[in-house]
Amino acid sequence: MPTQPGAGADTSEDTAVRTAPEAAGTAAPPVALELLVHGVGGTTPALMLDDPRTVCLAGDDTAGIHRRACDADAEEHPETHRDGPVPEAYCWSNLTSGNGSRALWLLLLPFMIANLAHWMRPPSTRRRLGVAYEVLVRLIALTLTVLLVAAACEVALDIVGWQCAGRSGCSRHQTWLGFAAAARGGWWSEPGRRLALAAVAPLALTGLLWWLSRRTWSAYESQRPTGGWTPSAPGTAHRAVAAPGTEAGAEPPALALPGFWYGRHSVARLRTAHTAAALATVSAALCVPALRHDHGRGGSVLAALGWALAGLLALLTAVAVVAAARARRTEDDLDDATDRRATRLLLIGSAVVLAAAVLYSGWHRPGWTSSGRLPAAQTFTTLTVLQGALIAALAVIAGLLHRTPTPLSGPGPTGRREAAEAAASTVAAGPTATSGPTVATDPAVPTGSTGRTSPTEATGSAKPAQAAGLTGPLEPTAAPPRGVALRGLAGPAVALLACALGGVLTGGVAQRCADWLDRGPTPGEDGSPLAGPPAVLMWEASVIPAVLVVLLLCGAAVMVRLRKRERALYAQVEGLYPDEPHHPFRTRQIAGAIARAGLTDSAPLLIAVVCAAAFALGAGAVVGAWTGSGTPGDTAAGAPDVLAACARTAQALGSWLVGAGVVALVALGRRAYRDASARRTVGILWDVGTFWPRAAHPFAPPCYAERAVPDLSWRMASWTQATGGRIILSGHSQGSVLSAAAVWQLDPETRGRVALLTYGCPLDRLYGRWFPAHFGPDRLRALHDDMHAWRNLWRRTDPIGGPVHLDPPHPAGSSGGTAKAAAPVDRGPLLDPVAYGRSLRHPLPAPVLGHSDFQADPAFAEERAALLAELVCSSGRTAPRAGTLPAQGGAQGSSGRSSG
Template sequence: MLNDPRTVRITGDDIAAVFRRADDADAETRPGDRRDGPVPEAYVWCNLTSGNGTRALWLLLLPFMVVNLAHWMRPTARGRRRTIRLYGLLVRLAGLSLTVLLVAAACEVALDLAAWQCAGTRACADRHSWLGFLSPTVSDGGWWSLPGRRLALAAVVPTALTVLLWYLSLRTWSAYESQQPPGGVRGPEPDDEGTRTALGRPGFWYGRRLVARLRAAHTAAGLLTVAAAVGSAAARQDREPGGPALLPVLGLLLEGALAIGAVVVVWVVCRRGRTERRLDEASDARLVRHLPLSALALLALTLLYAGWERPGWESAGRLPGDATFGAIALVQGLLVIVLAVVAHLLHRTDPDRRASMRGLAGPAVAMLACALGGVMSGGVAQRVSDWLDGTGASIPGPPVLLTWQASVIPPLLVLLLVLGCWLARRAWQLARAEHAVVESDYPGETGDPGRTRRIAYARAMAALTDRGPRIVAVTSTATLLLGAGALFGALATDRTPGEAARGTYDVVHGAAETAQALGSWLIGLGFILFVTWGRRAYKDASARRTIGILWDVGTFWPRAAHPFAPPCYAERAVPDLTWRIATWTASTGGRLVISGHSQGSVLAAAAAWQLDPATRKRVALLTYGSPLERLYGRWFPAHFGPDALGRLHEEVDCWRNLYRLTDPIGGPMRLPGDCGPAVDRAALKDPLAYGRTGAHPLPAPILGHSEYQADPAFAEERHRLLTRLHPSFPSPRTTGQPPAAPAGS
């Protein structure tokens, strides 16, 4: 970034820091020195997203991250505060359902498949010696062989998972997101939620109170899910005639307490959303501390209740997992549908023609998050069942609903294949259309069909990014319809697709059997590939950087819908940048060009919004390869829409943007400007030269999203911005060169 092997850290730590060239470390103390240009600084934050190997484990939190994105994708709206709050509430409830789904999947594996089915079946327990002490047949009736005690012991697994998620959320908060915004540098508070972007509000990058509340609620929800899985099995047995008279009463009391606990958890999630208009430093210490502890105490009582000796109780069949997973799937589907209605109402109040899917991007992404959660839960259940049941007939296996959900994966993959073919055809059409344009962009050059074809193909592939909303819309709609069909099939027949198709046409029965077998194999394979990718990223730094690039978008946003999502690096990075800009301009009175590439341009804009108006007027923006309008403006219109970007352009001194037609990420801002005809400079040539020239004796590469600073236009625009800044400011002493993402981003 600094183009010098000798660099020094000016401020910061090993996670994120500001660097300068060694020769420029004390530039402020030598104002009389003659310089050929500005003093460049580089803000490096890559360790926030792709530092050590443990970041690869964040892949397991992918559904939580995706549903958190849905919160920030709401449409722009004017004067609809209650509807906006309802939108946030629905997304938070969808996030809560994902926590319950994850813990329920862990209960299905540990309690149902291992402790209930396999340990209770001699043929299965004989193949797995580690289950021998739990089996009533292998261990000759040991103390742990009673069904309730087996379930109580197996409950350690989902309980440990819940505690791990709580610990990771607490630990990552203190490491990444506990940075307070600097006092006195915040922008003015907006007078209406729909007229200005929320990124300039004082409390936007400090959501500590909400994350703590949600963490307590989700932890309690996970513990209550484990308690319900254990207690419901014991209570169902106690309702059978001939048992002790006291146990049914205890079962009813525990079930009532679990229901009350569930109501309290939902109330906590619904009660309060984000507070952004002020720095919310209040604490809900009692709630945060007492709610998980109360759920843990209730779980302990449930385990004691389940471990009571019940004569004649034997484990047979499955635990009632179909009802649990069916209820979760139904609730998620209803939440997504209602969320779509609310998003449509918001979009109608202030239509934005550039918004993805006409304002329905949030519901579509929430649907994909639920689908990811279903695939992960179904995948691990299918693979554990196959591992435990070597013969394929010794245990009943996972719930029927999970088999139905696996069976709809092949049709969904066929749809994705069709969409892939459509994209390939569209790319071919765009490449053909670009042939003539490429030749006209390099007049006087000798034609080279191969060179022209490569440039045209690069432009066509970059243009496919704009088709992303259509792909997401079709995929999420198909997922919703296929999921509804799977739920209806499982509840209506209580049999697997192959069993339900018996007695019909041979073609139908064969297709059902094939879809069931292929879907079960694919869902397990997908989960294995998912874990394998995470393991590779744990050991391979380059793979970890790739994940870090994906996380750049997913973890830019604060955890507003799910506390167990990967931590928000911007709650550390934006205050870092704001502090540096505000303190440097205050101490030197200097002028600043904030230069941001790719995701760095998003951080640069976010930091500029957090400055006070006087400091913001001393700042100019130079963005290149920027997704601010092309991606963020379309997918997050309430925060990066045309009004928000237009206001930012008015409040900084000047803004120039560079982009290429071969860049699949960066694009134009589409804003008028007073630095010239517009904020955007005309699309840069890529490659810089079509053939061999005196300046480029070897073929110039197609750069796409990288190496914008190598283009002469970069130095030209930077010089133009520095000379434009108000003449009453001192001479240019620094260029804040913040955020360049990890290599290749």
């Protein structure tokens, strides 16, 4: 993390800098700063600043603030930067990229998906339902940890230690297993000792997960954000700041709370609970087989000890479940407590019970042999049914939350026309009608094509957007659709996908390992020495081909829809370029880009279809395991030949497909981490998944925003405090989300000095629809009302970004009672490509830019200049303070680098 302003510096000198008298009227105006934040796929400081000579002012190779070498001391020479802002780049690409080993995080994809379900809660004022929703998601996440460790136990303890080592037909083909084979009759040949030895594998997995979570927790969650206090008071206790768009008694947005990006306490508690549950799972896998053997022999001392150990396991499991359920985030304060005594006690208790289970299982029992599957094989069926019940309850609560009306921070759906009329009348009244400056509008600028009126620049009137060739006529479906995804059921749907993916991977891996150990018939069938995995896992592996068929059908439907959409757009595309000769290939190229960009908005329908198929197939697997005679092939033995052949084929293909899928997933992850083009393809999904804090699952990939958002908010607060200047925060793609989150964390005074420029922005199109409680229309409107200015550029060819759909705010909605022009934030859709064919102005074919290169559009420079003019006129000019910035003593090392 960059050093906090004032930390380690001479406080007397720092105070002198802040209290130095200002030479108003004699000093040059403060420097304006354009803070650039890149988006998906990452980039380099040299590309962002368009200069190979850059210096790192603050930060490190992971994330840092960079400038051109010639601008390193721009604050000391403000007279040289009168014509525009000083560009400064925040590079955070290495927070989500790096060496190929980080691709192994993709194997924990179900954990990340479950964590997303926590943040997809519909907005509502019913707090008890909201708390119940969060508790259910945390419990679902806990079952995923148990499922992963149980899968490791199934492979290591059941298939290897219990079945293969206990059967000479299998162990004689595995020389590495010979010392523990039952046929050898050695010390390790007893079933309980084989199980204790095999337990090393799931214990190693648990330790690895704990270590990864602990390491990333220290690097991300343990870094303190601004915490609601400004750098002007280093060392003082933090105080709450006014949340954007909130009034007295109103609930502030969660993203504006000081502890939102500080999950130190909750993640520590979750990590302890999940680790305890994982250790309890291993202990149960060791204890249950021995207890069943001892119980069958009558009232022996070992049986009594086994029942006592089982009682301790049940108590430990209950404590872990309660700890996970109560590990709620503390967002309204910086909570440094980690409950060390309670967490240590729980971990020590888990370790003691595990040691007792190892001792109990390894105790000598004459005549004990292993046969069939490991006892308690029905655990997977019970776990699947439990996950289904939790998801059903989550769906009910999500539906109730979605039906609950929520008060909007700003004009509601029924009051937008009145708000727009009031704002328009205020603007028409002139500057004397308000306590602050207003933005003049140019009546010559047409509004029908742009969706907004361009503000007049301080140096002259703005160019009409239509004359500049920036936009074309809007079609009814030009803007992406709005509304909460899946009618508020996005969280349960995503949780179902996480559980289905975990179950399919578990069944496929177990079946694949059994196939590898058994070199004869398929495990579980006649002639095989192995009984194979539990029936439910074999059924879950067998549904993989059916899931792939559903996905292929969905893909075919999408392609058909895409072609229809392209043909429907032909006439509209040609209408965007009325004065140019048309060519079918060029028209098809542009129409195809627009149609493909619209596929993003079909994601809710695709996820709904996949979830329905996953639920039906999962329920069929459970029913088949309970009522069938074993494997899918055996169950379909009496069916017609076609069905029997399909069942056997699905069972044989399932494990192979899972193995191939895991290899492909890791290969794709390695390529995405090391190759920029591949990272841009899949990067948006990964960046959305790892943007959110680990509120439900501590073993999910770390949240990069817990580093990036404090970096940005600290930089803006410290720079404006030291210089009195203004900032244009320029965010592209995922960088626009980070920028908005950082503005939410600023104090009102600093927020009033910041203007936001976003482009390729997914705030409404993705985040607003899938995470409405945090980025819904009311939250974005509240943020806009409390900011000085916000402009958003978007294209119809962009598959990620879109408009933010903000209505004109109340005249008194902005901070300080300043009225704003009744103009939406959005400018667009921008024309893409800027020219249809070759011309004198465009001698070469103009490319379809889509999600990239917004700076190449003339609208970008116009909006940036307009924002700068508004900032300069907002509250007069404040002279720069004496001294230099704490973070600008020259270069602190080499410039940051991004992978790929």
